[in-house]
Amino acid sequence: MTDGKNSYDASSLPDLLPIYYKRLFPYSPYYRWLNYGGVFKNYFTHREFSFTLKDDVYIRYQSFSDQQDLEKEIQKRCPYKIDIGAIFTHRPKDHKTIKAAAFQAQEKELVFDIDMTDYDDVRRCCSGADICEKCWPLMQIAIKIIDRALRDDFGFEHLLWVYSGRRGVHCWVCDEVARKLSQDGRTAVAEYLSVVKGGENQTRKVVLDDRIHPSIGCAINVIRGRFSDYALSKQDFLGNEEKYTKVLQLVPDEEFREALSGYMQNFGKSNHRWLVFIEKQKEILDKGAFKKSQNMVEEIMLQYCYPRLDVNVSKGVNHLLKSPFCVHPKTGRVCVPIDPENVDSFDPFKVPTISGLIEELNKFETTEEQGKRMKDYRRTSLNESIQIFEKFLKKLEGSWKGRLQEQSDMKMEF
Amino acid sequence: MEIAKPSRNKGRSRIVRNLNNGIQDLSSEHNLQFYSIPPVETISLQEFEEYAVERLKVLKVIETAGAKYVKGSEKYNDHVELEIRKTPFKRLLKHSDIVSESDLHKARQLDKISHFILRLAYCRSEELRRWFLQQELDFFRFRFQCETNLSERKKFLEINKLKYEPISDTEKNSVQEQLAQAGKVDAGRVNTLEYFKVPFTEALDLVRARRVYLHQGSAYVPYEEMVSILLSVYRTKLSQALAVTSRALPHLEEDDRLLPMLCGLSKRYLGQDYSNRKINVGQITADMIEMLSKKSFPLCMQHLHQALRQNHHLRHGGRMQYGLFLKGIGLSLDEALKFWRSEFTKIMDGDKFDKQYAYNIRHNYGKEGKRADYTPYSCMKIIMSNVPGTGDYHGCPFRHMDADLLKQKLRAQNIGGEYLDKIMIDLKGNHYQLACTHYFEAVHHLSLDTHNGINHPSQYFDDSQKELNGNKLVSSGGTNRSLRPASQNTPKSKPSQVSQHSDSGEMEDDFDFEAAVHSIPQE
Numbered sequence: 038m039t040d041g042k043n044s045y046d047a048s049s050l051p052d053l054l055p056i057y058y059k060r061l062f063p064y065s066p067y068y069r070w071l072n073y074g075g076v077f078k079n080y081f082t083h084r085e086f087s088f089t090l091k092d093d094v095y096i097r098y099q100s101f102s103d104q105q106d107l108e109k110e111i112q113k114r115c116p117y118k119i120d121i122g123a124i125f126t127h128r129p130k131d132h133k134t135i136k137a138a139a140f141q142a143q144e145k146e147l148v149f150d151i152d153m154t155d156y157d158d159v160r161r162c163c164s165g166a167d168i169c170e171k172c173w174p175l176m177q178i179a180i181k182i183i184d185r186a187l188r189d190d191f192g193f194e195h196l197l198w199v200y201s202g203r204r205g206v207h208c209w210v211c212d213e214v215a216r217k218l219s220q221d222g223r224t225a226v227a228e229y230l231s232v233v234k235g236g237e238n239q240t241r242k243v244v245l246d247d248r249i250h251p252s253i254g255c256a257i258n259v260i261r262g263r264f265s266d267y268a269l270s271k272q273d274f275l276g277n278e279e280k281y282t283k284v285l286q287l288v289p290d291e292e293f294r295e296a297l298s299g300y301m302q303n304f305g306k307s308n309h310r311w312l313v314f315i316e317k318q319k320e321i322l323d324k325g326a327f328k329k330s331q332n333m334v335e336e337i338m339l340q341y342c343y344p345r346l347d348v349n350v351s352k353g354v355n356h357l358l359k360s361p362f363c364v365h366p367k368t369g370r371v372c373v374p375i376d377p378e379n380v381d382s383f384d385p386f387k388v389p390t391i392s393g394l395i396e397e398l399n400k401f402e403t404t405e406e407q408g409k410r411m412k413d414y415r416r417t418s419l420n421e422s423i424q425i426f427e428k429f430l431k432k433l434e435g436s437w438k439g440r441l442q443e444q445s446d447m448k449m450e451f
Numbered sequence: 452m453e454i455a456k457p458s459r460n461k462g463r464s465r466i467v468r469n470l471n472n473g474i475q476d477l478s479s480e481h482n483l484q485f486y487s488i489p490p491v492e493t494i495s496l497q498e499f500e501e502y503a504v505e506r507l508k509v510l511k512v513i514e515t516a517g518a519k520y521v522k523g524s525e526k527y528n529d530h531v532e533l534e535i536r537k538t539p540f541k542r543l544l545k546h547s548d549i550v551s552e553s554d555l556h557k558a559r560q561l562d563k564i565s566h567f568i569l570r571l572a573y574c575r576s577e578e579l580r581r582w583f584l585q586q587e588l589d590f591f592r593f594r595f596q597c598e599t600n601l602s603e604r605k606k607f608l609e610i611n612k613l614k615y616e617p618i619s620d621t622e623k624n625s626v627q628e629q630l631a632q633a634g635k636v637d638a639g640r641v642n643t644l645e646y647f648k649v650p651f652t653e654a655l656d657l658v659r660a661r662r663v664y665l666h667q668g669s670a671y672v673p674y675e676e677m678v679s680i681l682l683s684v685y686r687t688k689l690s691q692a693l694a695v696t697s698r699a700l701p702h703l704e705e706d707d708r709l710l711p712m713l714c715g716l717s718k719r720y721l722g723q724d725y726s727n728r729k730i731n732v733g734q735i736t737a738d739m740i741e742m743l744s745k746k747s748f749p750l751c752m753q754h755l756h757q758a759l760r761q762n763h764h765l766r767h768g769g770r771m772q773y774g775l776f777l778k779g780i781g782l783s784l785d786e787a788l789k790f791w792r793s794e795f796t797k798i799m800d801g802d803k804f805d806k807q808y809a810y811n812i813r814h815n816y817g818k819e820g821k822r823a824d825y826t827p828y829s830c831m832k833i834i835m836s837n838v839p840g841t842g843d844y845h846g847c848p849f850r851h852m853d854a855d856l857l858k859q860k861l862r863a864q865n866i867g868g869e870y871l872d873k874i875m876i877d878l879k880g881n882h883y884q885l886a887c888t889h890y891f892e893a894v895h896h897l898s899l900d901t902h903n904g905i906n907h908p909s910q911y912f913d914d915s916q917k918e919l920n921g922n923k924l925v926s927s928g929g930t931n932r933s934l935r936p937a938s939q940n941t942p943k944s945k946p947s948q949v950s951q952h953s954d955s956g957e958m959e960d961d962f963d964f965e966a967a968v969h970s971i972p973q974e
């Protein structure tokens with residue numbers, strides 16, 4: 038995928054990172070987030086960070102006493118990647134001095150990782166690490182569906198969605214209930230949200246019951262709204278024999294499958310073929326024939342569009358996940374927050390790159406007069422992303438205002 | 452709970468209360484309990500062992516029943532009940548011959564003490580904890596469901612301070628449609644049911660399986676599913692307790708009489724023997740694997756083997772599942788390296804293999820990293836954890852493969868007729884290990900329902916070798932054969948339930964302190 042505007046050259050990263058970490062990384066809001074208002078003791082100091090340095094040197098169990106300490110260390114090391122881990126019983130940097138059994142991960146945001154590579158069997162435009170505007174809608178659908186379920190079903194409010202810098206998105210659920218979830222709890226949530234299941238030995242990866250669970254019903258509605266744009270026009274997913282044969286494999290009743298295959302040959306275009314699918318399913322619904330294929334249309338839509346979560350990332354309290362505002366070393370793009378209410382206006386190809394941002398800084402320096410005190414990032418295109426982050430933070434801060442009040446009231450009583 | 456160092460006079464061991472904090476112990480008020488409060492009684496070392504062995508018998512019954520029948524089905528319940536009637540736990544069953552107060556009290560004590568002893572014995576490794584937790588949960592479910600008396604059930608909730616209020620009719624009506632869809636029932640039926648609103652964190656099993664309606668963090672649980680809530684409360688309590696106990700266990704190591712016994716107890720029923728590579732290591736070489744995979748590997752391992760042969764690569768989940776299995780049947784580290792290397796180097800150079808993959812294999816053999824000695828995965832672990840994703844070939848085919856595809860593969864192996872029918876029925880009911888057992892019977896030309904049940908891939912291998920070679924094992928699964936009575940002098944095939952049962956009675960004789968001491972796993 039080429040992208041003329043922000044030409045970024047990976048070899049310049051060692052030169053750019055010091056400037057980025059010195060002048061652009063939003064330490065202050067970042068710290069405000071991870072400190073959680075100081076409501077819980079040691080929340081920031083006992084948090085694990087890990088750094089990936091040049092040449093894949095990986096150091097775990099970093100921890101910092103406060104924002105200054107964090108700033109200092111990041112600027113000193115200039116990590117290629119920063120991961121955020123759990124809050125431990127002790128300061129992670131002291132872990133060697135503590136008995137392994139006593140050093141335990143206690144809390145962490147509930148996290149989700151959705152990666153485009155997991156969709157390789159259902160997108161035809163690219164594969165592996167590549168993305169394009171034809172498959173990116175999958176991520177939009179994913180955010181819409183997961184965001185809704187986390188809010189409406191689980192009652193979570195503080196969701197931070199972040200672009201992973203290359204081919205996917207992360208979600209950080211920051212509500213207290215989520216942070217305190219056990220491994221079992223995390224697994225249960227992740228599995229509740231997993232609809233597409235099975236490895237290489239399974240072609241039909243979505244099997245619905247006669248009665249569709251309300252949560253999946255909502256997901257289907259999201260997909261339905263975007264299906265014709267995404268699957269029919271962008272992916273042209275029934276476009277040729279190879280493509281529709283693959284789709285037909287998902288029809289459970291053999292006889293019905295063969296009948297459909299005949300119809301496919303009679304029509305030329307994806308949207309016509311899809312209409313036939315829907316038409317025929319209605320017919321069998323009315324007739325009560327081919328019981329197993331009753332929800333076939335929904336199953337196909339889900340298999341092609343429903344978000345594919347990497348459950349292993351969500352399960353462990355101890356699992357590390359790339360921090361927001363890192364720079365992806367291969368693309369140079371900053372891992373910026375995404376506003377779930379405006380997923381459609383987020384374009385991964387327009388995400389600020391480290392080289393672009395530094396160029397902007399240079400421009401300002403030469404044109405603007407000195408002396409105006411303003412955070413550097415506010416003057417660059419990173420500002421928009423920081424606004425999204427601030428919006429999330431503001432709401433989050435509201436959640437502990439009450440807590441702090443309570444605590445101070447308690448103190449007054451004694 | 453702590454077990455005090457035995458006083459020097461002749462192996463008396465005392466179980467001491469230290470956590471009660473003045474909470475009134477109501478656990479002996481009811482046949483069922485969550486075992487929140489450790490026992491305070493003093494018992495002898497001999498009783499200590501007897502109690503534990505009795506409970507182990509019961510848990511083993513539970514495990515076997517679960518592999519043979521649908522949990523909670525009539526057959527399952529009948530089987531479990533019948534077997535429990537042969538143990539001192541019978542007094543805790545309903546419809547028991549009227550028992551005196553003191554008998555009942557004794558039975559409840561046995562229940563409690565034996566539970567706590569096994570906690571000690573089974574807290575020491577992930578695999579042990581997993582096994583114990585699962586059987587205890589199933590045991591609890593069985594007992595709760597047998598408790599048909601509504602007021603007894605309510606009393607249990609009360610004692611354990613579980614206050615769940617039913618939702619109002621107005622609220623129910625407002626979400627009637629959702630309740631019906633989530634519960635897979637007619638909207639009309641919803642009206643007749645009672646629903647409770649429970650924080651989703653207390654209904655994890657129902658949430659995981661999407662069996663309840665979830666809104667704003669609350670799960671709407673019908674009364675019938677209450678047992679699932681209780682199980683989840685119990686699961687949380689017990690797994691926490693096991694973690695705490697395992698951390699406290701080092702204190703026990705001073706007690707040179709208890710530890711060996713505890714180790715012996717845990718070895719005995721889990722079938723940990725499958726992992727005891729020290730005994731059988733080296734009997735299998737890399738070039739035998741191809742042949743063995745066709746004859747004696749369970750389907751899961753056959754698939755991994757074929758995938759490896761085809762792709763010359765397996766992803767992490769597959770390497771773990773298959774690698775540990777091979778280790779378990781007796782492939783030495785050197786042979787394992789040879790085996791994996793020969794496949795992987797078809798698509799990468801030896802250098803890359805040595806750098807990126809050899810570590811992983813040595814790791815499995817405890818030669819790198821934590822130096823933990825990893826044990827082969829049991830069926831339960833394979834079926835329950837680490838669901839395969841895109842690009843993965845691990846897992847259990849009976850669980851993770853399309854029914855159609857599976858059928859095709861089975862046909863290709865010449866499995867048909869009533870065996871195939873049986874397997875397909877098992878799959879419909881989600882009885883994966885049962886399907887595997889029937890598969891075993893088909894492959895080895897045994898009559899249906901004669902095999903005792905597959906619960907470990909290594910056991911599959913062992914049993915298969917026994918079928919094929921008479922009693923001579925190419926690879927011995929380890930020391931303890933008590934799980935599989937068909938060993939030594941029983942004529943081949945057809946181990947019956949009876950022999951299995953009498954077998955568990957054999958344990959008293961072969962309790963081997965020496966062996967137990969030497970087999971303490973290093974974690």
Ligand code: SF4
Binds near residue numbers: 883906
């Ligand atoms: S039941 Fe166990 S042995 Fe059989 S295929 Fe599944 S995992 Fe393998």
Ligand SMILES: [Zn+2]
Binds near residue numbers: 162163167
């Ligand atoms: Zn694409």
